[in-house]
Structures are given as C-alpha cells and as structure tokens.
Amino acid sequence: MIKLGYLRLFVLSLIFILLYLAVVLRLFLWQVIHSEKLSDIGRAQSTQSLIASAKRGDILFSDDFPLATNKITYLLYANPKKVDSVFSYSKTLAPLLKTEEASLSAILSQNLFWVRLRSRLSYDEKSQIEKLKFDALGFEQEPTRFFPEASMAAHLVGFVGKNELGEDQGYFGLEGFYDRQLRGRPGRIYMVKDALGNPILTDVREEKKIDGRSLVLSIDRSAQYITDKHLKKGIEKYQAEGGSVIIMETSTGRLLASSSFPKFDPQKYYEYDSSLYKNPIVSTVFEPGSTFKVLVMSAGINEGVVEPDTRCDACSVPVEIGEYKIKTWNDKYYPNTTMTEVIQHSDNTGMVFVGRKLGLDKMIDYLKRFGLNESTGIDTQGEISGTIKEKEDWYTIDLATASFGQGISITPLQLVTAVNSIANNGLLVKPTLVDRIITEEGKVISTKPTVKRRTVSEKTAKLMTWMMVNAVEKGESKWTKIPDFRIAGKTGTAQVPVAGHYDPNTTNASFVGFFPAENPKLTMLVVVNKPKTSIYGSETAAPIFFNIARDLIQYYNIPPSP
C-alpha cells in the first residue's frame, strides 16, 4: 500500500516536472531562439519610422534672389471605395483639374483604396477642391522645384527631374553639375507610438537629415535681364534661328550673364524638345570666323613676326593655295595694308599672311595656349571642347583658313575666354558661375579666381586692344558704336558648313569685345545663328552687342573714356 502511494506521488511529480519543462522550453523558444524576429514584429507594430526629406539647396543670383528654390505643391488622391457618386465627383472635379470627365471616371471606378488624381496642385487649387468637402479626397504635400524668374538663365540652371528610383535628380546646367551637393541627405525618425498612434516622447531616435547646400552665383540678375531682353529682340529683328550672349568679368572670369535662345522653361521642361536642354555656350561648337583673327594676330605680334604697322605684301589679290582661292569678305583688296588695317577691314588675305609668318608649329602652340583644345573647366554640366588636329593632319589650306577662323571649331565660351585673356593683360582665367557655396550649417565656401596661364605678353595685349578699338572706330561696325566710350571689338561672319561645303548665304554672325578699352571691366560675345535679314556680324551681332553694352554702362556706372 505504501509503495503504491509513493508510486502515485512519483508519477504525479513526474507529470508536473514534464509540464514545467514544456513551459520552460516554450519560453526558451520564444524568448531566445525567436527573440529577434518577435522583437522586430513588435517594433514594427508599435514603432513608426518617418523619412525626413532633405530640403534641396537653393541656387541664388548674386543679389541673393533665387534662380531656383523649392515650393510646396500638393498631390490629390482619392479613395475610390469611399466615392458615393463617380458621376458627380468627375463632373465637379474635371474642370478644376483641367482633365476629361471620362478619364477621371475611369480612375475613380477602380477597385482600389488609393488612386492618384493629379500632382503639383498649387495652394489655391487645393483650397478650391477642399471647399467641395468630398470625403473620398485627400492631399499630400509635394516639394517641387520652383524657378521664380521662369525661363531666365534656363540653360545655366538646368532642371530637376526624377531618376530610376523616383528620387529628385538635377539634369544639365548647375542642377546637374552640383546635384550631389544640392540634394543633401534624407534623415529618419524612429518613434514608439501608443495604441492611438500618438508618439511616446521618451523613445525617439533620429538619424539627422542634412539639407542640401545652396549656391550663390556670379550671375547678376539685372545684367541677365538686360541680356535676355536685347538678345530676344535682336533674334526677332534679324529673323535668326537663335543666338547666345556671354558676359564675363574681365579680371576674374566670373560670368555675369549668359543667355541663349531658343530656350525652355525649367518648370515645365517636359513640354520642350530635349535638344533645347543643352547649353549652346558650352555644349555646341561653331566656326568662329573673323572674331578669331584677334587671337591669331595676337600670336603673330607676340612672336614678333608682325607688328601693328607691318605691311602685307600679298594682299592686293586673292590668295591661291592649290585649287583654293581665298578672297576677302567683300572682294576688296588693299595693297600694302598694315596689320592694324587688316583687323579693321577684316581682311582674310592679310590674316593668311600672318598665319604663314607664324607657321604651323606656332599656330598650334598658340591655339593650345588660348585653351582651344581643352574644356574651360566651368562648373556646369555638359561642357565639350573643340579639338585641334595633330600637326601631321594639317594641310596648307588648313593653316590658311584657321588664320581667319574657318575650318576650326570651338565653343562660344572657349572663344570669349580666349579673347578675355587679351583684355586681361595676357592672362587666361578660368570662367566660373558659382561665387559661394553655403552649407547647411551656414558655413561659406568661396570660389577664388584661377589664372590658368599667360597667353601673350602685357605689351602684346595692349597693342591688340588698340587695334580692336581702331576696328570698332573705323571698321564695319562703326555705325552702331557708342560715342564717348572706347570699346575694343571685332565682328565675325562665319559661313556655315553644309553637306561638305560652305553655304555663302548661311552664316553664324558674331561680335566679341571688351570695355572700357583703357581698363576693361567686361568682356562680351554675341553670336547670332543664321540671321536672315543680313548675314553679317556688323549688321546683326554688333548692334545687339552695343545695345547691351549701352545698358550695362549705365547699370555699372562706367564713366566715359577720357
């Protein structure tokens, strides 16, 4: 009997021990083996993770007015399951959203909980829709890139689109070049919330966001406006296909204005052909024509092979080179003409004379010195460079045509930067667009002017300057010059190559110059593409140049020449 009693006790104890072990094992399973998985599930249920979007940096004119900034727009969405009458929703919303009733009906009839109706609504549009008090509608804030000056400096700024991940990304211009610095880095906020969704303050973790850096440009808003206005008028007046203007601060290379037409609105870039996005001043090459003569003449003077009063003994008739005949632009010839007069008359035969005196080796050397075979290094996306052929690829005719700017292709920025070195006492400076970068903490990173190299001596630069002043005073553009101001300049009329030959009736007209000549402050290039009313630079690009110069002289209070 007693043994039976002990047996029962033993079995009962065993059962309790086994039960206890089962509970312990179960606890071990949940709290040790599956602990991480269960913690994650618990955290997901009670933790909220919010992305704190980084604010994209602003791009500011030199007067701190924004060229590109951010504004709030709204995305309108609907919950089709809450729509009581698709017909009444569509009929009311269609005119407000400027869309078809039928397509709106189709979207609202879907068996979904969330559908997008329209994005980038303004605050006023949102307020109008809110007044309808439709329960099925809701709004989400969307930061949108905003350009207060519309299409002003569009090619310089670029635009902001989406990448493959749907994130904002800058394309072209400054938005593209400085995209990494402008976009910043988003942050994350991890919060524990209670059953009602309210945050519990004791447990908030944050990965701090870093807002994008802002850029302050050298571009002067007033100068940019003046440039845009006159270039647009000129293109319309001369019925040109397009044109560009670049204005550079002589001593530093800072770009004060740059305008190109046709242009696009960066706010609605998608409505324009993608061929317009590229900035012509850095992304297209052209044959500069007679504006190039100032560089070749400077090279000749610098090498001592010619001087301003050297006389050309081969300028009385067209120059024959093999099967080619090089004529002047107006078929007028000046026997024994001086180099100063060669520039004044834009005499091609005189330039061939200089080119021959200089020789191929020196010609190639100076083209490289003036930076014509390398990118300028300007801080904008899409820059290309003209190329200088290797010595063995040059023919005799190439040396001759290069002397007056044909058969050689460069970007407008390369040309104005090279001519600017003459204005700047022979020093080639790197062009820049951004003066300062401002970090999120307010730290300022300044850009310093960079002198790349010396192209010609100071004496050569001064001599060339006075030859260019003489060209303005007595040359083809004398009718449009500004009285009381000495401006150094040169016209250019370059025939455009079409299907392997030059079309005499299709030109790129240009004018390059700087002022005031005695102490240059500004260097400017105007290019007019395929004008129809006149093919000549003196009759199209030059008047635009002087109209802009007139306004800039007033704006910058430049005193008359002594």
Place this chain on the structure above:
Amino acid sequence: MKRKIYLSIIVLSITALVLELVNIHLSGRIASDSVAVKIIQERIGKQAERNQIMQSKVLELTSFENVASRAGELGFKEADSYISLHKSIKVAFNR
C-alpha cells in the same frame, strides 16, 4: 530584532508602492503630453506650410519677369533714349 525586520519590510513595501504610484502618474502625464505635443507639431507644420507658400508668392510677384509684364500692362514703356523730359518746355519760335 524581529521588530526591526518587520519595520524594514513595511518601510520598503511602502516605498515600493509609492514609487510605483509615481511611475504610473508620470507615464500617464507623458502619454497625455504626447497628445498635446502632436497637436502643437501639427500647428507648427501648418504654419510652416503657410509660410513657405507666402514666400513662394512673394518671389513670384517680385521677379523681374512679373514686374516687367505688369509694368507693360499698366502702360509703362521702355525709354527709347537715355534722356527723358518730365515737363513740357516752351520753345520760342522765330517769326
């Protein structure tokens, strides 16, 4: 000795109870503060939104493009020359 033990147990129990009550009270306060904070955060968010919208409007209205266009609508014209006369000037005629 026994009395001391009982006393210690009683004191510690009371201390534990009081601390627990304080903990419950503070947790409740924090939870309700969270509600208030959420309301304030929403208000701040709305004001920031309005502020940014106003800033955008100001930029649009003060842009050169807008000012020039409005000036044209109001009848302002660009000067054709750099000299302008504000008043008419009497001119003497030779008879």
